[in-house]
Amino acid sequence: AKISTMSRAGKVVAPLLRRAQRLAIVPKRFASGSAIVNPSEADLYAGGLLTGFRKAYCGPLPPSYHVDQALMQLPPTKVTTLANGMRVATETTPGESVAVGVFIKSGSRYETDESNGSAHFLEHMFFKGSKNRSQGQLEKKVEQMGCRLNAYTSREQTVYYANVLKKDVGESLGILSDMLLHSTFDPSAIEREKRTILQEMEEVEKVEEEVVFDNLHYTAYQTSPLGRTILGTEDNIKNMTRDLIVNYIQANYVAPRMVVVAAGPVEHEEIVAMVDKFFAATPTTPTGPCVVDLQPAYFTGSDIRVRDDEMALAHIATAFETVDLTHADSPATMVMQAMLGSFDAQYPSAIHSSSNMISVLAGDNPRGFPLVQSAMTFNTQYSDTGLFGVYYTAEMDNVMEAQWAVMREFQRLAHNASDESVEMAKMQLKSTIVGQLDSSLSQVCEDIGRQMLNYGRRLSLAEMFARIDAVDAPTVRRVATQLFNDKCLAVSAKGNTSGLPDYNWLRRHTWSIRY
Numbered sequence: 001a002k003i004s005t006m007s008r009a010g011k012v013v014a015p016l017l018r019r020a021q022r023l024a025i026v027p028k029r030f031a032s033g034s035a036i037v038n039p040s041e042a043d044l045y046a047g048g049l050l051t052g053f054r055k056a057y058c059g060p061l062p063p064s065y066h067v068d069q070a071l072m073q074l075p076p077t078k079v080t081t082l083a084n085g086m087r088v089a090t091e092t093t094p095g096e097s098v099a100v101g102v103f104i105k106s107g108s109r110y111e112t113d114e115s116n117g118s119a120h121f122l123e124h125m126f127f128k129g130s131k132n133r134s135q136g137q138l139e140k141k142v143e144q145m146g147c148r149l150n151a152y153t154s155r156e157q158t159v160y161y162a163n164v165l166k167k168d169v170g171e172s173l174g175i176l177s178d179m180l181l182h183s184t185f186d187p188s189a190i191e192r193e194k195r196t197i198l199q200e201m202e203e204v205e206k207v208e209e210e211v212v213f214d215n216l217h218y219t220a221y222q223t224s225p226l227g228r229t230i231l232g233t234e235d236n237i238k239n240m241t242r243d244l245i246v247n248y249i250q251a252n253y254v255a256p257r258m259v260v261v262a263a264g265p266v267e268h269e270e271i272v273a274m275v276d277k278f279f280a281a282t283p284t285t286p287t288g289p290c291v292v293d294l295q296p297a298y299f300t301g302s303d304i305r306v307r308d309d310e311m312a313l314a315h316i317a318t319a320f321e322t323v324d325l326t327h328a329d330s331p332a333t334m335v336m337q338a339m340l341g342s343f344d345a346q347y348p349s350a351i352h353s354s355s356n357m358i359s360v361l362a363g364d365n366p367r368g369f370p371l372v373q374s375a376m377t378f379n380t381q382y383s384d385t386g387l388f389g390v391y392y393t394a395e396m397d398n399v400m401e402a403q404w405a406v407m408r409e410f411q412r413l414a415h416n417a418s419d420e421s422v423e424m425a426k427m428q429l430k431s432t433i434v435g436q437l438d439s440s441l442s443q444v445c446e447d448i449g450r451q452m453l454n455y456g457r458r459l460s461l462a463e464m465f466a467r468i469d470a471v472d473a474p475t476v477r478r479v480a481t482q483l484f485n486d487k488c489l490a491v492s493a494k495g496n497t498s499g500l501p502d503y504n505w506l507r508r509h510t511w512s513i514r515y
Contacts, residue, residue, distance in 0.1 A: 077458035085256035098264030099441035101161035103449030117232015177278035220490035250288035301488025319389030399499035413480035
């Protein structure tokens with residue numbers, strides 16, 4: 001009897017073990033940087049970029065699939081790696097203006113609890129003067145060129161960029177290199193900037209959306225660096241010193257983690273020569289006490305609620321963990337984001353939206369009026385994780401019904417995604433991508449820099465569209481099931497949240513009984 005029982009147990013366990021082993025060895029796709037810069041249709045097939053879609057991951061892309069020839073005529077992105085490991089990427093387009101940027105794999109995720117806020121503080125300090133020019137001289141020179149010089153910091157990258165006339169590209173690269181390599185970080189300027197950043201923190205606290213999403217990261221990644229805010233804590237800002245800033249630079253601002261991008265009427269070889277000249281002194285190896293290894297992100301199902309019954313609205317974000325940027329299923333999550341859509345009460349036509357969730361929230365419901373003031377589907381992806389969900393604002397009386405509609409829509413994606421809705425979302429997604437790239441050179445520059453940091457190369461529009469076209473309804477249902485069905489979720493809420501169900505109710509509504 002014992003042998004028989006063990007045999008039956010072995011028959012049950014063995015397939016599970018084999019499946020687990022298969023899943024464990026499945027490699028990540030599309031993370032390689034070895035693809036052709038602007039591949040032809042034959043190149044796409046030869047490299048497996050299209051044939052792979054017809055196998056395990058996506059099914060609708062037949063062998064007869066043809067890439068739109070207009071996409072093959074787009075200018076290629078040329079990439080050169082300098083001797084110090086810094087990469088230079090350019091895209092040549094007609095016109096008179098150029099967007100240049102320095103993209104650095106650095107942000108709040110690369111900080112410690114003690115240094116949290118350093119990346120953002122440093123972004124401010126680079127504009128305060130260098131060994132070669134004072135702050136006044138820098139501002140005057142930028143104004144003389146008619147240059148738009150700016151920067152931003154996120155959790156995984158920091159960007160410094162400029163929009164200039166093509167005759168001033170060399171001058172702008174010289175300014176960027178001077179800022180990044182020769183800033184003085186005067187102690188008195190640091191003290192003045194502390195007051196500026198503390199005021200900025202006060203302003204951010206007044207923006208409910210910013211607070212909700214900071215809290216969402218805090219609760220979803222409460223044991224990981226991704227849970228820290230970008231601005232840092234008030235105590236860290238007050239205690240910021242020149243040594244902390246310099247240590248952060250030595251640990252993160254190294255050539256192999258930097259990409260210089262130029263988009264516009266530029267010659268690749270000329271940009272490479274200028275970058276090689278201006279950035280020759282960039283360190284190649286991280287040093288100092290602030291060097292940290294990238295810690296993995298651990299998602300925790302949880303909620304955080306900042307209840308204030310004096311507020312007129314409740315601001316609520318509901319999120320599940322999603323795949324990282326380079327995952328094979330990333331295009332499917334982009335399509336799902338388009339399927340759920342967004343809504344603002346200023347546009348009443350949303351009641352006729354192709355998104356069932358948006359039409360219900362906009363007024364196509366038994367009550368006959370909008371349940372929310374606004375709603376937005378977000379798909380925030382990082383190098384090894386991400387958050388997919390819906391953020392909305394609503395009056396207290398409507399929160400329960402609005403939340404039920406949102407939770408039901410995640411189940412619809414898992415069980416009822418139709419071919420028609422998927423195809424419509426794919427068209428909307430491709431239109432949005434093209435519209436963003438056509439809107440300004442800054443968007444092109446941003447797209448190149450972001451992809452170079454994440455993929456190690458620039459994905460051509462032909463390849464991106466092929467990935468989107470490879471997503472079909474079965475793929476959406478499979479991915480949605482893996483991400484949303486009976487999975488823990490993270491919730492962040494602020495305002496009059498008394499109508500928001502408790503976490504157990506929310507968790508219970510992540511699954512449906514289907515036969």
